[in-house]
Amino acid sequence: MAQGNSWRSTFARILNRYHARRSVRIKPAGGFVSQPEPRTVGFFARGRQMLAGNMMFAGHVVEAPDTILWDLEPPDARFAAETHGFAWLDDLAAVGDARARALAQEWLWGWIDRYGRGTGPGWTPDLTGRRVIRWIQHALFLLRGQDEVASAKFYAALSAQTEFLVRRGSAAPPGLPRFEALTGLLYAGLSLQGMERHIEPARTALGAECAKQIDAQGGIPTRNPEELLEVFTLLTWAQAVLDESDLRPTEAHLTAIALIAPTLRTLRHSDGGLARFHGGGRGIDGRLDQALAASGNKQRQSDGLAMGYARLSAGRTSVLIDAAPPPGGRASANGHASTLGFELTSGRRPLIVSCGSGSGFGEDWRRAGRATPSHSTVCLEGYSSARLAAPRWIGATESELLEDIPTEVKVQMGHLAQGYRFEGGHDGYVPVQGLTHARSLLLSLDGRSLLGEDFLVALDDPAKKRFDSAMDSVRLSGLPYQIHFHLHPDVDVALDMNGSAVSMALRSGEIWILRFDGQVELGLEPSVYLENGRLNPRATKQIVLSGRAMEYATRVRWTLAKAQDTALAVRDLARDDEDVTTGTTWEDLNA
Numbered sequence: 001m002a003q004g005n006s007w008r009s010t011f012a013r014i015l016n017r018y019h020a021r022r023s024v025r026i027k028p029a030g031g032f033v034s035q036p037e038p039r040t041v042g043f044f045a046r047g048r049q050m051l052a053g054n055m056m057f058a059g060h061v062v063e064a065p066d067t068i069l070w071d072l073e074p075p076d077a078r079f080a081a082e083t084h085g086f087a088w089l090d091d092l093a094a095v096g097d098a099r100a101r102a103l104a105q106e107w108l109w110g111w112i113d114r115y116g117r118g119t120g121p122g123w124t125p126d127l128t129g130r131r132v133i134r135w136i137q138h139a140l141f142l143l144r145g146q147d148e149v150a151s152a153k154f155y156a157a158l159s160a161q162t163e164f165l166v167r168r169g170s171a172a173p174p175g176l177p178r179f180e181a182l183t184g185l186l187y188a189g190l191s192l193q194g195m196e197r198h199i200e201p202a203r204t205a206l207g208a209e210c211a212k213q214i215d216a217q218g219g220i221p222t223r224n225p226e227e228l229l230e231v232f233t234l235l236t237w238a239q240a241v242l243d244e245s246d247l248r249p250t251e252a253h254l255t256a257i258a259l260i261a262p263t264l265r266t267l268r269h270s271d272g273g274l275a276r277f278h279g280g281g282r283g284i285d286g287r288l289d290q291a292l293a294a295s296g297n298k299q300r301q302s303d304g305l306a307m308g309y310a311r312l313s314a315g316r317t318s319v320l321i322d323a324a325p326p327p328g329g330r331a332s333a334n335g336h337a338s339t340l341g342f343e344l345t346s347g348r349r350p351l352i353v354s355c356g357s358g359s360g361f362g363e364d365w366r367r368a369g370r371a372t373p374s375h376s377t378v379c380l381e382g383y384s385s386a387r388l389a390a391p392r393w394i395g396a397t398e399s400e401l402l403e404d405i406p407t408e409v410k411v412q413m414g415h416l417a418q419g420y421r422f423e424g425g426h427d428g429y430v431p432v433q434g435l436t437h438a439r440s441l442l443l444s445l446d447g448r449s450l451l452g453e454d455f456l457v458a459l460d461d462p463a464k465k466r467f468d469s470a471m472d473s474v475r476l477s478g479l480p481y482q483i484h485f486h487l488h489p490d491v492d493v494a495l496d497m498n499g500s501a502v503s504m505a506l507r508s509g510e511i512w513i514l515r516f517d518g519q520v521e522l523g524l525e526p527s528v529y530l531e532n533g534r535l536n537p538r539a540t541k542q543i544v545l546s547g548r549a550m551e552y553a554t555r556v557r558w559t560l561a562k563a564q565d566t567a568l569a570v571r572d573l574a575r576d577d578e579d580v581t582t583g584t585t586w587e588d589l590n591a
Helices: 007-023 044-051 077-085 088-095 096-113 125-137 139-143 148-172 176-191 195-215 225-244 251-266 286-294 362-372 461-473 586-590
Strands: 054-057 060-063 309-314 315-320 341-347 349-353 378-380 387-393 397-403 410-415 419-425 437-444 449-457 481-486 492-496 501-505 511-517 520-530 537-551 552-560
Touching: 007 148, 007 410, 007 481, 044 054, 044 096, 054 077, 060 362, 077 125, 088 096, 088 125, 096 139, 096 148, 125 139, 125 148, 139 148, 139 419, 148 176, 148 195, 176 195, 176 225, 195 309, 225 251, 225 437, 251 286, 251 362, 286 410, 309 437, 315 437, 349 437, 378 449, 387 586, 449 481, 461 481, 481 520, 492 520, 501 520
Parallel strands: none
Antiparallel strands: 054 060, 309 315, 315 341, 341 349, 349 481, 378 481, 387 397, 410 419, 419 437, 437 449, 449 552, 481 537, 492 501, 501 511, 511 552, 520 537
């Protein structure tokens, strides 16, 4: 039997449906005890697109002007999940005018009429928690101009969802879904008349989940930086509403905030965006700063790894490296085969990037974004350093978990006279090809150069036998490998010095040069930049160093350095006026 049709998934959906229909029988709340302030930050551009009739959810764009959202046929389960989670309320509230309010009201009361009796795909614990938070935070925006009948329907539907969270909140998948469910229940208990009895159970359960899910590095099992930010944001919101009600969060809740804050500072590039690994994007502009300010925590991470990531920073340059095994089990539903991949940002300008999560552009892009070639690291024989298993249901959506992941990732970091050094290695290619990938990075003290070395090495006799077997399969022609350097779309790139170097111009005016030493060929190839909040992926370029491993040890040296005539301090005044409607397609890349 396929995992997606397993009895656990089926039983969970049956229980959700049963408790959703029972929950609507509860006596509705009569109003709000207190009204939490809106704390979410949405995309103004997405709000304007919705007003124009362009619905963009989970990688699908549906043009349906003058059409209620619930009349659309969802292209897939992810599309339905995003619509029923109501996070789009943030985008309409970001627009905030009368037209945006009217559309939000039409869609919300349309949902109540169609699904408010406990039917439809939106009755899962995580989606219900997300929806309850948005309804409460934007209640003033939504209820303005509504009559008593409409208000009564709103409170009845909100009360039913609260009861559903009481029954099923703890059954949400661990991680962000469960934090959403429990925070939604806490919000409802603190805000709605007659729901006060749910405050203490929700407060206690949220603290228990913090103790269970937040590790000593301030990380979560998925290793997704943007998801960590979302969890942190939920915890700061919960802390704020408890403080406003003169209640104190649990010690585990406060400890989690204290652990996560310095980790997020470590995972932030010099431009303010997060490292884009394991399904995460750079984060909504302003959300990280807002959450850190709300937490009141000003601590910074001590030396070492943060949630399995290493950081090198000097001058105005930041380098973030995925320096731990990918997540495993259920936590790997959005995991990437990105071990030893790195990103580099200079000032406000990303230079070397990961392709990112394609989840906002459909399943094909999502799968491609998870592969090793979509990261700035070494790919051997076209294989990823971890593989995707057969699809299975995780929460409300279907996904492939990672399998055959690297089991051993060794890391050393140090401060040398020349700069800041990272050394790491992983065994993701050892089971098949017998080769360990090791990477050394040295960032100069002024941040103007990054010296890199990549090694493919057979370390012991069993590994050498696997390498010999792999060589026999290719008739001793060598195992092909590629070192990928994906570039941000705003980077202008050109081959220099008769193809022996690459120059990269940033919009700030900085010029970076890549040079290399080794038996490899240099090429510029198409790439893609995947970032949620846009209507389409963006076409970009990647630098690829291609070679063949012929012996038990192969080494390639390369450097990324600012051109000598690049000023020490660049006054970066270029504006970032992006057109979210432009992008690329698979056909563009294969043209």
